[in-house]
Structure formats: structure tokens, C-alpha cells
Amino acid sequence: MSINFKLNGVDQSVDATEDTPLLWVIRDHLKLTGTKFGCGMALCGACTVHLDGQAIRSCVTPVAAAKDKTVTTIEGLNSKQGQAVKQAWEDLAVVQCGYCQSGQIMSAAALLSNNASPSDDDINTAMSGNICRCSTYVRIRKAVKQAAESLA
Numbered sequence: 845m846s847i848n849f850k851l852n853g854v855d856q857s858v859d860a861t862e863d864t865p866l867l868w869v870i871r872d873h874l875k876l877t878g879t880k881f882g883c884g885m886a887l888c889g890a891c892t893v894h895l896d897g898q899a900i901r902s903c904v905t906p907v908a909a910a911k912d913k914t915v916t917t918i919e920g921l922n923s924k925q926g927q928a929v930k931q932a933w934e935d936l937a938v939v940q941c942g943y944c945q946s947g948q949i950m951s952a953a954a955l956l957s958n959n960a961s962p963s964d965d966d967i968n969t970a971m972s973g974n975i976c977r978c979s980t981y982v983r984i985r986k987a988v989k990q991a992a993e994s995l996a
């Protein structure tokens with residue numbers, strides 16, 4: 845069946861079963877590969893995208909949940925919070941291998957949309973589901989703070 849939603853500002857109509865993971869639709873049907881597959885079980889955060897502005901794990905979200913909603917991936921992250929996060933990531937050279945980083949950035953941007961001035965605890969809580977095997981956590985925390993300051 846066809847499922848309609850908006851992806852990065854563009855209307856999409858996807859022919860998929862309702863329980864197809866949103867991640868497969870994004871990567872395989874719509875060919876946007878910036879969103880990564882890690883665990884497939886909502887444990888690593890590599891697949892994080894925004895659904896109506898909230899960070900979700902697209903590997904365990906059925907595409908039906910996106911019906912008539914707005915999905916944003918790393919390729920379309922142009923909100924002021926998203927731009928501030930991307931700039932801070934670049935300034936502080938956060939990325940190591942890069943595999944986890946689109947998920948990290950999506951979670952950080954969603955955090956700043958909900959909380960303009962997050963404490964260390966807020967950052968740790970919001971980012972705790974995003975695993976980085978290269979252990980870039982210290983730079984990630986710094987970059988989230990820098991992004992928040994640049995938006996203040």
C-alpha cells in the first residue's frame with residue numbers, strides 16, 4: 845500500500861507494507877544513506893531521525909507511524925538548531941570514523957529544540973541512547989554546549 849509523508853520538505857508516497865521499518869524506507873526506497881543501520885533494536889542510535897521534530901529510532905519505527913507526518917534526516921537538517929549543531933561539530937572536529945555521527949547530530953539537534961540551555965545531565969540523558977564506538981563523547985558534550993551558546 846502507499847504511505848504518504850513529507851521527507852526533508854518533499855512529499856513522498858512509498859509503496860511498502862505498514863510494518864516496514866522507516867529506516868529501510870529511507871535508505872532502500874528513497875536512497876538517502878546518511879542515516880545508518882547499527883543494531884536494529886533501538887540500542888545504538890545510529891538510525892536516529894526526526895519525526896515531527898522528535899528524535900526517534902527509525903530501525904524500530906514502522907513506516908506507518910510516519911503517515912501524514914514530517915520526517916527529517918541528516919540530509920535535510922536545516923533548522924537553526926541543526927545548523928548550530930553541525931557548525932559546532934565541525935569547529936570541534938567531533939567526528940572520528942563517523943558511523944554514529946548522523947544519529948548523534950540528530951539527537952543533539954532535537955535536544956536543543958526542546959531545551960535551549962541543557963545542563964550536563966540533560967545532555968547525558970538526551971544523548972545516552974547514541975553509542976559511539978570511537979568514544980567521541982567528550983567532544984560531543986562540548987559541541988552540544990557550544991551549539992547551545994551560539995543559539996543563545
Ligand code: FES
Nearest residue numbers: 882883884889903
Ligand atoms: S540501528 Fe536503530 S538504534 Fe541501532
Ligand code: FES
Nearest residue numbers: 941942976977978
Ligand atoms: S565516530 Fe566512530 S562510532 Fe562514533
